[in-house]
Amino acid sequence: MRAYLAAMDDWQPMAIYGLVAGSLAILSWFGDRRRMRRSNPDAVGFMPWTAIFFFSTIVACVTLGLAARDWFTA
Template identity: 40%
Template sequence: MSSFTLMNWQDHFWTALSAASALLVLISSVADRRRHKRTKLDQVGIMPWTGITVFSVLITVLAAALAIKGA
């Protein structure tokens, strides 16, 4: 890996992490909404979608703040 590619990746790490965790927020929010609207109330599932959503929002906000600070 060239030094230019490595430096370019390091400059955008927090931005990429923020975008990836924002995508995770979107996916987990949709999954949590589907879980709450299920018709068979006995089939809950094992994924804690609400907790995943909360932690991924936290990661998104912190990574975005660090990306803005680093710019």
């Protein structure tokens, strides 16, 4: 895996990490939406969907921003 990443440009691993974090943000958004619309208010889950959404969105924005900066300056 390390040799594959070494053959990439500098912006490509950051773009991959950003896309993974963005996918996690979308998944956690759906989880939070499902938690908010549950029919049984006593059926509380254990996943902190709001926190996962918030932090994965921040990571996605930062990593995709860094990837775009490296891509445009290359």
